[in-house]
Amino acid sequence: MRDESLVERVVRATNHAKAALMAGFTTYRDLGTEGLRDADVHFRDTINRGIIPGPRMFVATECIASSGGYEIRHENSLPGVGNSVLRISDSADGIDGVRAAVRRRIGAGADVIKFYADYGKRRLRFPAPAWPGAKEVEFPPPQESLKSGSNRVFPLFTQEEMNAMVAEAKVSRAPIVAHAESPEAVTMAAKAGVTSIEHGGIPDDAALEAMRKTETIFVPTLSVYDQQLRRQGNCSESAEREFQGILAHAKAAYDKGIKLACGGDVGAFPHGENIREFEFMLVAGIPLPDVLQAATLHGWEACGGDLCGRRFGSIEGGLCSRHRRPRRGLG
Numbered sequence: 571m572r573d574e575s576l577v578e579r580v581v582r583a584t585n586h587a588k589a590a591l592m593a594g595f596t597t598y599r600d601l602g603t604e605g606l607r608d609a610d611v612h613f614r615d616t617i618n619r620g621i622i623p624g625p626r627m628f629v630a631t632e633c634i635a636s637s638g639g640y641e642i643r644h645e646n647s648l649p650g651v652g653n654s655v656l657r658i659s660d661s662a663d664g665i666d667g668v669r670a671a672v673r674r675r676i677g678a679g680a681d682v683i684k685f686y687a688d689y690g691k692r693r694l695r696f697p698a699p700a701w702p703g704a705k706e707v708e709f710p711p712p713q714e715s716l717k718s719g720s721n722r723v724f725p726l727f728t729q730e731e732m733n734a735m736v737a738e739a740k741v742s743r744a745p746i747v748a749h750a751e752s753p754e755a756v757t758m759a760a761k762a763g764v765t766s767i768e769h770g771g772i773p774d775d776a777a778l779e780a781m782r783k784t785e786t787i788f789v790p791t792l793s794v795y796d797q798q799l800r801r802q803g804n805c806s807e808s809a810e811r812e813f814q815g816i817l818a819h820a821k822a823a824y825d826k827g828i829k830l831a832c833g834g835d836v837g838a839f840p841h842g843e844n845i846r847e848f849e850f851m852l853v854a855g856i857p858l859p860d861v862l863q864a865a866t867l868h869g870w871e872a873c874g875g876d877l878c879g880r881r882f883g884s885i886e887g888g889l890c891s892r893h894r895r896p897r898r899g900l901g
Contacts, residue, residue, distance in 0.1 A: 571605035571656055572642060579606060583613055587624030589842035597882070598625040599833065599873055601684045601747065601768065602633040605656035611679035626882070628681040628873045633749070634671045634735065635659040635686040639726040640749075643693050645700060659686065665734045668727065672738040672746075682765075682874060683739045683746040687732065688755035690721040723752045732762035745874035747789075753777035760786045766831060766872045771795055773819040782826045787872050790820040792850035793834030801839070817854040824856050831872040832865040 574582075590598060603610045610629040617624040633640065640659040646652040662671035668685075675683050696710045727735075732748070739746035747766045748759035753774030756767055760780040766787035770777065781788055795816050799809040824830055834847035851861045870878065 571658060576606065576609070580609065580613065584622055584624075586837070586841035587613075587617065587622065587627075589840070590625050590836075590844065591623055593842040593844060595844050596625050597869065597873065598627045599682060599747075600627055600629045601682070601749075602630050602659075605658045607632060607657075608678040614681075628878070629679075630682050630684040630747075631675050631678045631680045632658075632660040633684040633686055634662055634668065634675065635689065636691075636726040636731075637661050637663050639691050640686045640689045643697075645694065645697055663731075665730055668731045668735045669738045672735050672742075676739075676742045676744060680744065681878075683735065683744055684768075685732070685735055685746070685748055686726050687748040687750035687759040688723040688725050688752050689749070690723050691726065692724065693721050696721070723755070725752070725755050725758060727758075729758050729761065732758055732764075736763045743877050745872075745877055747872070756780065760784045765874065768833070768835075769794075771816045771819065773815050773822070775822070778819075778823050778826050778828060781823070781828050785829070787829045787831050787868060788820075788823050789831045789833040789872060790816070790823070791833060791835040791847075792817065792820060792854070793836070793844075793846040794838045796846070796850060797839045817850065820851065821854045821856060824854075824860065829868050829871070830856070830860070830864040831868040832861070833869070833872070 587598075600610050600614075608631045610627070611631060614627040614629050616622050617627060635641070639661065641661075642655040642658060644653060644655060660671050660674060662668045672683055696707045699706055736746055745765040747768055748755070748762075748764045749768050750756045750759050751769050751771055753772055753776060756770045756774070756777040757780040759767060760777075761784065763784060764786060766789050767781060768789050769791050770781075770788060771790065780786075795813055799805065799813045820830065830851070832847045832851065834844055836844050839846070848861050848865060851864065852858065856864075870882070
């Protein structure tokens with residue numbers, strides 16, 4: 571997001587959309603442009619106009635976060651001297667401020683609203699080395715004292731602010747989803763009435779109970795946790811234990827009757843490999859028919875259900891044969 575040009579990112583997105591479609595994925599929720607403002611709206615429209623091949627897309631434009639919440643953090647930030655960085659969220663604070671942010675997203679053409687219920691907003695308290703040879707910060711507190719390390723996640727909004735965003739989205743008949751990892755943020759977002767929770771990977775029974783009571787859809791993004799914990803060269807026994815706990819958490823959600831939807835946070839891993847999310851749900855112990863339901867019906871509901879403006883998709887016997895091109899001479 572910081573170093574790639576707009577042109578390169580759009581060209582790459584064109585390839586990604588085709589790869590997804592060729593892998594059999596006909597619908598995408600794209601939950602934030604990560605520095606390209608409202609470009610996803612116009613990219614969506616190129617697909618809808620038949621200019622390029624790709625899945626039908628439901629886009630969020632920019633995500634909404636509080637001041638200092640979801641942003642690129644770097645130490646060299648003196649005004650007029652340090653590096654400038656891209657804006658990667660629409661920052662808003664207070665009940666009136668977050669309502670205005672939802673209105674900005676709707677006006678920009680968003681299909682779905684996304685906000686960050688929590689994030690590691692204190693990363694610069696103990697900054698990681700920014701370049702080869704940079705020194706680590708000495709004597710950071712032990713991991714246990716900060717629960718999830720020096721970059722633990724914290725809520726970005728109050729309960730009242732989350733409630734206001736959900737209420738404002740409903741005015742415009744738009745689904746609204748929350749990035750939330752900590753049990754506290756998951757619970758707050760579920761109580762606010764969001765359509766879905768994205769990630770929610772810290773196991774907690776109270777957070778699951780909050781989603782169950784409010785009938786919130788849970789998108790556990792197992793694939794991206796696998797990518798972060800096991801595929802980036804840092805796999806260890808502790809990382810493996812953490813990933814197995816995340817799988818067990820998804821299965822516990824299923825056992826409670828919480829609706830699951832398949833969304834792997836693709837992009838962190840290659841487009842076209844989206845099927846990994848199905849596979850991890852199976853590994854977690856979720857029966858195949860319910861995985862297929864998470865990938866179809868519950869996926870449509872995560873896009874807003876009837877708020878999408880149309881119903882699409884079906885699983886029926888003989889459906890593929892009925893939609894094949896007729897042979898010549900057979901009418």
